[in-house]
Amino acid sequence: xxxxxxxxxxxxxxxxxxxxxxxxxxxxxxxxxxxxxxxxxxxxxxxxxxxxxxxxxxxxxxxxxxxxxxxxxxxxxxxxxxxxxxxxxxxxxxxxxxxxxxxxxxxxxxxxxxxxxxxxxxxxxxxxxxxxxxxxxxxxxxxxxxxxxxxxxxxxxxxxxxxxxxxxxxxxxxxxxxxxxxxxxxxxxxxxxxxxxxxxxxxxxxxxxxxxxxxxxxxxxxxxxxxxxxxxxxxxxxxxxxxxxxxxxxxxxxxxxxxxxxxxxxxxxxxxxxxx
Amino acid sequence: xxxxxxxxxxxxxxxxxxxxxxxxxxxxxxxxxxxxxxxxxxxxxxxxxxxxxxxxxxxxxxxxxxxxxxxxxxxxxxxxxxxxxxxxxxxxxxxxxxxxxxxxxxxxxxxxxxxxxxxxxxxxxxxxxxxxxxxxxxxxxxxxxxxxxxxxxxxxxxxxxxxxxxxxxxxxxxxxxxxxxxxxxxxxxxxxxxxxxxxxxxxxxxxxxxxxxxxxxxxxxxxxxxxxxxxxxxxxxxxxxxxxxxxxxxxxxxxxxxxxxxx
Numbered sequence: 001x002x003x004x005x006x007x008x009x010x011x012x013x014x015x016x017x018x019x020x021x022x023x024x025x026x027x028x029x030x031x032x033x034x035x036x037x038x039x040x041x042x043x044x045x046x047x048x049x050x051x052x053x054x055x056x057x058x059x060x061x062x063x064x065x066x067x068x069x070x071x072x073x074x075x076x077x078x079x080x081x082x083x084x085x086x087x088x089x090x091x092x093x094x095x096x097x098x099x100x101x102x103x104x105x106x107x108x109x110x111x112x113x114x115x116x117x118x119x120x121x122x123x124x125x126x127x128x129x130x131x132x133x134x135x136x137x138x139x140x141x142x143x144x145x146x147x148x149x150x151x152x153x154x155x156x157x158x159x160x161x162x163x164x165x166x167x168x169x170x171x172x173x174x175x176x177x178x179x180x181x182x183x184x185x186x187x188x189x190x191x192x193x194x195x196x197x198x199x200x201x202x203x204x205x206x207x208x209x210x211x212x213x214x215x216x217x218x219x220x221x222x223x224x225x226x227x228x229x230x231x232x233x234x235x236x237x238x239x240x241x242x243x244x245x246x247x248x249x250x251x252x253x254x255x256x257x258x259x260x261x262x263x264x265x266x267x268x269x270x271x272x273x274x275x276x
Numbered sequence: 277x278x279x280x281x282x283x284x285x286x287x288x289x290x291x292x293x294x295x296x297x298x299x300x301x302x303x304x305x306x307x308x309x310x311x312x313x314x315x316x317x318x319x320x321x322x323x324x325x326x327x328x329x330x331x332x333x334x335x336x337x338x339x340x341x342x343x344x345x346x347x348x349x350x351x352x353x354x355x356x357x358x359x360x361x362x363x364x365x366x367x368x369x370x371x372x373x374x375x376x377x378x379x380x381x382x383x384x385x386x387x388x389x390x391x392x393x394x395x396x397x398x399x400x401x402x403x404x405x406x407x408x409x410x411x412x413x414x415x416x417x418x419x420x421x422x423x424x425x426x427x428x429x430x431x432x433x434x435x436x437x438x439x440x441x442x443x444x445x446x447x448x449x450x451x452x453x454x455x456x457x458x459x460x461x462x463x464x465x466x467x468x469x470x471x472x473x474x475x476x477x478x479x480x481x482x483x484x485x486x487x488x489x490x491x492x493x494x495x496x497x498x499x500x501x502x503x504x505x506x507x508x509x510x511x512x513x514x515x516x517x518x519x520x521x522x523x524x525x526x527x528x529x530x531x532x533x534x535x536x537x538x539x
Contacts, residue, residue, distance in 0.1 A: 036374075036377060150396055151395045151396040152395065153396075154387075154390045154393060154397075154398070154399075155390050155391075157379075157383075157387075158387045158390050160374070160377075161373065161374050161377050161379065161384070161387070162368065162372070162373045162374070162387070163372075164342065164366075164368040164372050165366060165367070165368050165372075165373065165387070165436075165439075166387075166390075167342055168340045168341070168342060168361065168364075168365075168366035168368070168449075169361055169362070169365070169366070169387075169388075169390065169391040169443070170358070170361025170362055170391045171390070171391055212378070215378045216378055216380070216423045217378050217379060217380050217383065217423065218378060218379060218383065220378070221378050
């Protein structure tokens with residue numbers, strides 16, 4: 001039986017845990033809206049579109065979270081603009097913008113011959129390599145996202161639930177939708193370092209989706225999503241330490257397992273109730 | 277000889293609540309309503325009737341400020357449409373709302389107060405009491421804690437109506453509030469609207485319920501690509517107007533429709 005607290009004696013594990021919890025808090029709260037509004041594909045697209053920003057930041061030797069944030073937010077807003085102005089369906093606009101951005105990232109990435117290990121971390125997550133300055137930037141970003149979300153929570157719920165009624169009540173729905181896209185972009189940017197471009201959408205979607213199976217009201221939805229997200233982040237990092245696997249993968253696996261258990265449990269309960 | 281006055285309307289010297297002149301509007305370049313002139317005074321209770329696609333929702337959306345007309349002038353509560361959003365309340369057709377959201381009835385009713393709230397603030401105690409009062413008004417006080425997923429069609433309509441009441445609006449624009457409501461509840465809703473109008477609120481209601489209109493509405497706009505007729509409920513007994521409103525769709529007299537409805 002391994003000592004459960006053993007990994008905690010290492011500073012890099014402490015940083016990893018702190019970073020993962022920050023990411024979990026941000027992603028689960030933004031993820032509530034991603035799940036309610038059916039924006040999972042958009043989230044995945046923004047994550048991929050952040051990639052070229054990260055590569056460019058790497059080449060320019062600036063912080064990759066900054067590069068990723070800029071690319072993520074720009075692509076999120078670009079998707080919204082293309083969908084509104086081109087008359088194309090939103091998922092088509094998403095497909096065009098995100099694959100184009102990701103292609104830029106791949107071309108740049110493949111032109112770099114050295115130090116690609118760092119960038120592989122961006123694709124698949126490298127939470128155990130989080131540096132102190134990255135942690136500070138992640139913390140600041142998380143604070144901004146949570147503060148903004150707290151400020152606009154009620155109107156954002158109204159706009160999501162009943163866009164026509166909200167517009168009639170004088171709320172600027174376009175402004176709130178754009179803000180939500182920006183927050184999704186920021187949430188993804190802080191998460192890329194932890195879980196990687198490929199899996200980041202799971203941080204947005206899986207905890208909130210698990211909560212959606214259980215919750216009867218918004219408070220329960222948010223609290224459950226936060227608990228699932230933080231729980232899977234801590235458990236995933238602990239697991240990755242022992243099995244020496246990519247942290248992003250283990251975190252997402254734990255979250256997916258929790259979703260599977262909840263879903264199965266709920267199905268069993270329902271069939272029992274139905275059998276009565 | 278004194279000019280004939282509408283019973284529910286207040287003195288004519290007061291500026292109208294709604295004034296439309298020569299309005300043409302629609303979607304994507306297609307014209308849905310044309311040549312619309314309309315003056316509405318404070319305290320009027322007006323029904324918009326007509327077939328689906330006749331332009332009832334389009335007219336409401338123009339007044340709310342959700343749709344800009346191609347041509348014509350619109351004045352609502354003394355300003356351009358949309359500028360007085362906090363003084364009016366709009367009840368959209370129920371199917372445009374996401375009823376699968378994990379919300380409780382009181383959460384939805386409290387949305388009626390969101391536009392008035394400071395950023396980052398939760399509902400105040402006066403918001404909560406306004407929501408409770410509004411729910412009581414539509415006799416849905418016992419539903420407050422109910423998840424909205426579990427509501428019947430009629431309960432949903434009552435909740436949306438309570439939301440419009442919670443903002444204490446001067447002008448109410450209701451798009452088919454009686455859809456999916458049983459006749460008893462509908463009768464009750466119409467009585468509530470009549471009482472609100474008597475207290476000085478101005479109310480426009482798009483509806484298919486001609487019997488309810490005959491029973492409760494002092495003024496009726498018959499619509500078909502514009503306003504075909506504008507008068508008291510007796511216009512619904514006029515075969516020529518009915519034909520122009522419904523085309524070949526409705527040949528039966530409204531009395532027959534009314535009997536059907538309450539059967």
